[in-house]
Amino acid sequence: MKNYKTIFNRIASKLLLTSAAVYGFSCEVFIDVDTPKTEIISQTVFTSDASAMSAVRGIYSLMASNLSFTKGGIEELTGIACDELVNYAVRPDQVQFYQNSLTSINSDVNGIFWKEAFKYIVNANAILEGLNIATGMTSRGKRVVEGEAKFIRAFCYFYLVNLFGDVPYLETTDYRKNATASRHAKAEVYAFIEKDLLDAQELLPEDFSSSNGERTQPNKAAAIALLARVYLYQENWPKAEESSSLVIGNELYALHTDLDKIFLANSSEAIWQLKPVVPGTNTPYGTLFILTSAPNATSRRVSLTNELRVAFEANDLRRNKWVGMFSNASGTWYFPYKYKVALNPVVTEYSMVLRLAEQYLIRAEARAHLENFDGALSDINVIRDRAGLEALNILDQPALLLAIEQERRVELFTEWGHRWLDLNRTGRSNDILAPIKSDWQTTDMLLPIPESERLLNPNLSQNLGYSY
Structure with a gap:
């Protein structure tokens, strides 16, 4: 049986080494001379603010480098599962997403979503446990590291609970407990998420001092922004409005008037971004989406659906700026073009995780449910005005909610699975997807619990609609 302390030490070691490799820190100063070079003891990792923060940054490095839902996986796979993207891959696991015919042995479900999310969660837990034995760290350092670890855990659980x-x-990090853990009810998980984010809100700094002035690590506003989304998904309209208003009113953030600059590194609209770490590339979205040849089964596997392409209103600047086109003798294909760079060693774009425009749309939806129609219209029209569109004047709640759904569709397309999650949380999946997806079933709204995990843990039940 593996020793618990050894597992904890290895997690801390790998995180620190990953961060060092990416950010250029020296590991040697953190290695005890009496300890094998392959293992950094946890007592050493948490003896300074710098080494503990390196462990946190190691998680962001994993998010930006692993084959993961955090590195284009959620955009591609939920995009082809709904009405955003056409799939050209022939790999069976990806075809299952496109045809809404997932099985519990799908390797992408397990490897890209389930395992990666829990990997980051356990790593965050390792950091939180390390803080309990930390020596030499400052009080501020402990607070910031704790806040970031709790934010990471909440962020990953948000996606797990909405996907599964x-x-x-x-x-x-105790594998003996984790290996037999049962599923918690969705409402319970949301309560844990809210608690972590409220703690993070209190612990994290207001500025970007933890990340040397860059927007690559979550701060107080990032915790509040994710809280606003959590409240929206729970239909807690007053708190969704309150939280989004705090972010919108924060002078650190502003909507870019130039649509071409929104996804640049440290954009004024960025609340939290992931910094690219793969040499020679910018974000994964440039290499995934930009078509320089016809779509194919391997390197350029998706294009925009016709349903999304025609969803834009006439003269919508987002259609002109964020939708690219490739043509040859065989045809014409359209692709997401929010990110303009595919392969380039000069990094100019960071992966946008949380941005200000979503907060306006969160507040608009919350206000519409609270029957503050003027406020909702004000928010949605801020986004429409930037897109070069006329203001709306809708005073009917159902019509206004549909207008907000439409605005979310064309503003947030191919970003972090928003379309898939929006259709599911609002109960609109059947109405929208059944007419265009021949194998669509209501139970497809949730992914299957991976069978390999259920074989290891008999306490994991399966979602409805999946045979095993």
Whole structure:
């Protein structure tokens, strides 16, 4: 049986080494001379603010380098599962997403979503446990590291609970407990998420001092922004409005008037971005989406659906700026063009995780449900005005909510699975997807619990609609 302390030490070691490789820190100063070079003891990792923060940054490095939902996986796979993207891949696991015919042995479900999310969660738990034995760290350093670890855990659980429904909630690195953990009800998981984000809100700094002035690590506003989304998904309209208003009113953030500059590194609209770490590239979205040849089964596997392409209103600047086109003798294909760079060693774009425009749309939806139609219209028209569109004047709640859904569709397309999650949370999946997806079933709204995980943990039940 593996020793618990050894597992914890290895997690901390790998995180620190990953961060060092990416950010250029020296590992040697953190290695005890009496300890093998392959293992950094946890007591050493948490003896200074710098080494503990390196461990946190190691998680962001994993997010930006692993084959993961955080590196284009959620955009591609949920995009082809709904009405955003056409799939050209022939790999069976990806075809299952496109045809809404997932099985519980799908390797992408397990490897890209389930395992990666829980990997980051357990790593965050390792950091939180390390803080309990930390020596030499300042009080501020402990607060910031704790806040970021709790934010990471909440962020990953947000996606797990919306993709899988009920999921195990892990608060430890103890594999003996984790290996037999049962699924928690969705509402319980949301309560844990809210608690972590409220803690992060209090612990994190207001500025970007933890990330040397860059927007590559979450701060207080990032915790509030994710809270606003969590409240929206729980239909807690007053708190969704309150939280989004705090972010919108924060002078650190401003909507870019130039649509071409929104996704640049450290954009004024960025609340949190992931910094590219793969040499020679910018974001994964440039290499995934930009078509320089016809779509194919391997390197350029998706294009925009006709349903999304025609969803834009006439004269919408987002259609002109954010939709690219490639043509040859065989045809014409359209692709997401929010990110303009594919392969370039000069990094000018960071992966946008949270941005200000979403907060306006969150507040608009919350206000519409609270029957503050003037306020909702003000928010949605801010986004429309930037897109070069006329202001709306809708005073009917159902019509206004549909207008907000439409605005979210064309503003947030191919970003972090928003379209897939929006259709599911609002109960609109059947109405929108059944007419265009021949194999669509209501139970497709949730991914299957990976069968390999259920074989290891008999306490994991399966979602409805999946045979095993």
